[in-house]
Amino acid sequence: MNASQSNHSPAALIPGLVLDANACGSSQWVERPIEKTTEKPLAWPPVDGTALRARKGELELQARWFAGEFGRVFQSTAGEHIQIVQFGIWNRVAGPDFVEAAIRIDGGPPMRGAIELDPDVRDWERHGHSVNPEYEGVVLHVFSHCGEERFFSRTLGHRFVPQAQLFFKDSLGGVFGPDIPVATPGRCSRTLESLPLSSLAEVLQTAARLRFDRKAGNLARTGEVHGEAEALYQALASGLGYPGNQLAFRLLAQRLPLKRLFEEPDAAEALLFGVAGMLPGPDLGGLSGEALSYVRALWERWWPQRASLNALQIPQGAWSMTGQRPANHPLRRLGALAVLVKHWRALRRLVLAQDWRRLRVVLGRIKHPFWSSHYTFAAKRSAKPIALLGEERLDELLINVFLPFVEGWDALLKMRAPERNRRSRIAATRLLARRQDAWHLLGSAVHQQGLLQLYEDFCSRDASNCERCPFPEQVAHWHGA
Ligand code: SF4
Numbered sequence: 001m002n003a004s005q006s007n008h009s010p011a012a013l014i015p016g017l018v019l020d021a022n023a024c025g026s027s028q029w030v031e032r033p034i035e036k037t038t039e040k041p042l043a044w045p046p047v048d049g050t051a052l053r054a055r056k057g058e059l060e061l062q063a064r065w066f067a068g069e070f071g072r073v074f075q076s077t078a079g080e081h082i083q084i085v086q087f088g089i090w091n092r093v094a095g096p097d098f099v100e101a102a103i104r105i106d107g108g109p110p111m112r113g114a115i116e117l118d119p120d121v122r123d124w125e126r127h128g129h130s131v132n133p134e135y136e137g138v139v140l141h142v143f144s145h146c147g148e149e150r151f152f153s154r155t156l157g158h159r160f161v162p163q164a165q166l167f168f169k170d171s172l173g174g175v176f177g178p179d180i181p182v183a184t185p186g187r188c189s190r191t192l193e194s195l196p197l198s199s200l201a202e203v204l205q206t207a208a209r210l211r212f213d214r215k216a217g218n219l220a221r222t223g224e225v226h227g228e229a230e231a232l233y234q235a236l237a238s239g240l241g242y243p244g245n246q247l248a249f250r251l252l253a254q255r256l257p258l259k260r261l262f263e264e265p266d267a268a269e270a271l272l273f274g275v276a277g278m279l280p281g282p283d284l285g286g287l288s289g290e291a292l293s294y295v296r297a298l299w300e301r302w303w304p305q306r307a308s309l310n311a312l313q314i315p316q317g318a319w320s321m322t323g324q325r326p327a328n329h330p331l332r333r334l335g336a337l338a339v340l341v342k343h344w345r346a347l348r349r350l351v352l353a354q355d356w357r358r359l360r361v362v363l364g365r366i367k368h369p370f371w372s373s374h375y376t377f378a379a380k381r382s383a384k385p386i387a388l389l390g391e392e393r394l395d396e397l398l399i400n401v402f403l404p405f406v407e408g409w410d411a412l413l414k415m416r417a418p419e420r421n422r423r424s425r426i427a428a429t430r431l432l433a434r435r436q437d438a439w440h441l442l443g444s445a446v447h448q449q450g451l452l453q454l455y456e457d458f459c460s461r462d463a464s465n466c467e468r469c470p471f472p473e474q475v476a477h478w479h480g481a
Helices: 049-066 188-193 197-226 228-240 246-255 258-263 265-276 289-312 330-342 344-353 356-364 391-405 409-413 422-431 436-443 445-457 471-480
Strands: 073-075 081-086 098-105 111-120 138-145 163-165
Touching: 049 111, 073 163, 098 138, 188 422, 188 471, 197 228, 197 391, 197 409, 197 436, 197 445, 228 246, 228 258, 228 330, 228 344, 228 391, 246 265, 246 330, 258 265, 265 289, 265 330, 330 344, 344 356, 356 391, 391 409, 391 445, 409 445, 422 436, 422 445, 436 445
Parallel strands: 111 138, 138 163
Antiparallel strands: 073 081, 081 098, 098 111
């Protein structure tokens, strides 16, 4: 029986999905051990001894909080009863310390959001959280110290964030370990423990198919509205924006469509930087001669168009400039987009020919006269060339953009999973903590994609600490049928 015909098939976990029952065995991946699901605390940028000790103290506080050492019921500074429904997951990029957490205030409904944890209540202001849009979703500010004066934690949108103080007698600094778990196993990990490996693979592949079809459907819908080429260009731009700038890049591609860039190919790069709002202002002090001549050339092309395009400029607040590896800086990704636009026809030919091997080689070798050796406008020239698109980004572009664009599901089945996908490691910890025998499945892109889909469909919507999540019961029902 076709799995899609059964109410108890994995397809039933995700309505509307048609399972390709034959595809499961055809994956060709190379097994490799999955990375640990713990991460060493960040020490970037490099800090001196005193700052490092302070950072360690803060990390220890956070680690003990996440381990539940301080309990889960608190009284806010305003006297409210605060219950931590779920502690969420460690955030390792810019923004609050814990995301996907949930709290209840005075027994009300669960509020999903982020939790920020600081040694001192004043750190909220000192660290600029009140003017940082990434802190808009914080539902609780936890701190361990405050002075005589009262400090409020408020967001950029002038919302007061509930505060809770931690009281503890022992000092920090003694129990800090090098490895901190980034997430905790979920309730479903017990249900999945008893699932045969082949069934588990089937569930993951079913979820992956749903994910793939959604992406392909989105691309097709954009293609109906704007044309196929523009749909590919928008998706590619959005993929270059990862992490943190997908929306800004998509807006840029929508505001400066390919057909506009093709009208003035020599000015295309300047228009991209200008509309992105990324061109350095009149104060060019500190730029090297090489950077100056590059910026001048961009300005010369941008200047005559500026008045007509200014209204389309992406607001500064839409860009996230922190919390990413220097090589992934949005300026460099913008440079990469300019190169891809320049060679658009060749790129599109390779995609339509589904020549993935060649496409990877070509994209891995694209060069830019400035951005192949600089991290930002002001950075010194790097001694070695810096790849504009690293291996990981190429994998992600293939999985999220090029394969869905040509409906290349079969090619996805043969792909290895991208390296160092932190979200998939968190998902593996949540769902497959008791199935380490199954972690080798995640070496294949399709199973990794399935796991991510389950995480997004269930974990990312849960605010009950797994209690009301329907996934464990759905799996048990299907498996027992
Ligand atoms: S929220 Fe659901 S899918 Fe996620 S870990 Fe908990 S039980 Fe599993």
